[in-house]
Amino acid sequence: MEEIRQFIPFLVPIIIIQLILVAVALSDLIRRERTKGPKWLWALVIIFVNYIGPIVYFVFGREE
Amino acid sequence: MNFQAALRKEMLEQLRTYRLLMVGAVLIVFGLLSPLLAKITPEIIKMIPEGETIAQLLPPPTILDAVAQYLKNTGQFSILLALLVTMGAVVQEKDKGTAAMMLVKPLPRLTFLMAKFTALALMFIVTIAIAGLACYYYTWLLFGALDVPAWLALNGLLLVFVLVYVALTLFCSVLMKSQAGAGALALGLLFIISLIGSIPGLGEHLPGQLLTWGGGLMAGETETYWSALWVSLGIIVAALAGAGLIFQKQEL
Numbered sequence: 001m002e003e004i005r006q007f008i009p010f011l012v013p014i015i016i017i018q019l020i021l022v023a024v025a026l027s028d029l030i031r032r033e034r035t036k037g038p039k040w041l042w043a044l045v046i047i048f049v050n051y052i053g054p055i056v057y058f059v060f061g062r063e064e
Numbered sequence: 065m066n067f068q069a070a071l072r073k074e075m076l077e078q079l080r081t082y083r084l085l086m087v088g089a090v091l092i093v094f095g096l097l098s099p100l101l102a103k104i105t106p107e108i109i110k111m112i113p114e115g116e117t118i119a120q121l122l123p124p125p126t127i128l129d130a131v132a133q134y135l136k137n138t139g140q141f142s143i144l145l146a147l148l149v150t151m152g153a154v155v156q157e158k159d160k161g162t163a164a165m166m167l168v169k170p171l172p173r174l175t176f177l178m179a180k181f182t183a184l185a186l187m188f189i190v191t192i193a194i195a196g197l198a199c200y201y202y203t204w205l206l207f208g209a210l211d212v213p214a215w216l217a218l219n220g221l222l223l224v225f226v227l228v229y230v231a232l233t234l235f236c237s238v239l240m241k242s243q244a245g246a247g248a249l250a251l252g253l254l255f256i257i258s259l260i261g262s263i264p265g266l267g268e269h270l271p272g273q274l275l276t277w278g279g280g281l282m283a284g285e286t287e288t289y290w291s292a293l294w295v296s297l298g299i300i301v302a303a304l305a306g307a308g309l310i311f312q313k314q315e316l
Binding site for chain 2: 003004007010011013014017018020021024025028051054055058059062
């Protein structure tokens with residue numbers, strides 16, 4: 001366990017990228033009038049499914 | 065409208081639809097995560113019951129494990145991304161009628177297609193470059209410096225590998241009537257290529273070998289697989305030419 005703890009700082013940039021994805025996806029979701037499927041469901045997916053959530057939203061959720 | 069204007073439109077579109085952000089985020093995360101995973105896998109194994117004994121049997125992770133992780137992760141995910149960001153490229157514009165609108169202005173259809181492919185290629189050039197840099201940095205911190213010329217070659221080969229699937233998916237996007245259809249056909253082609261690759265003796269002439277080649281370069285091997293590179297470039301040219309020919313005759 002001790003050995004693993006020393007690598008935690010390496011995760012910081014990865015977590016920052018995840019937060020950027022979530023922030024961008026949520027701000028798009030809020031501004032968008034219509035999405036495929038209910039908005040609240042997309043919000044849950046974006047927030048709780050790491051990495052994959054925002055990406056699935058970008059590909060499948062947005063309606064032009 | 066000329067090629068430059070069409071290219072600019074495509075690149076703006078990539079920003080506006082978050083495709084650039086998406087591809088960049090996934091590839092950079094794997095660039096960072098791959099050397100880290102290689103480094104901590106033995107530690108993780110130690111945490112499971114009986115893991116101590118298993119971990120003792122494993123050789124300590126080396127710089128080549130980091131390279132292998134990078135090749136495996138970015139190889140798999142970049143194909144998936146190539147498929148996702150390309151499948152709608154043409155079919156969506158036909159569906160919405162924007163293709164017809166754009167092509168009413170004097171924009172040759174081939175230029176329209178080439179602008180799309182160029183924009184996608186540029187996107188992968190930029191994102192793979194950043195992912196490669198990210199992986200280089202973390203590998204340097206965790207293991208030591210990678211051989212720079214070999215690393216550049218590996219990422220170049222990775223790029224060609226991805227562009228094969230971009231070109232194939234673009235072809236599917238021209239051919240099919242829906243985005244889902246294009247995605248499914250592209251997946252089918254991917255499956256066929258991997259099936260052919262499993263026939264002994266054929267695999268080393270196919271795109272997948274490019275990644276093996278890249279890994280070998282990092283390990284200091286001198287074996288070359290030029291035929292895989294020529295076949296890959298051939299598939300790209302053939303897919304684009306096929307897409308062009310079909311698109312010319314399509315009614316919008």
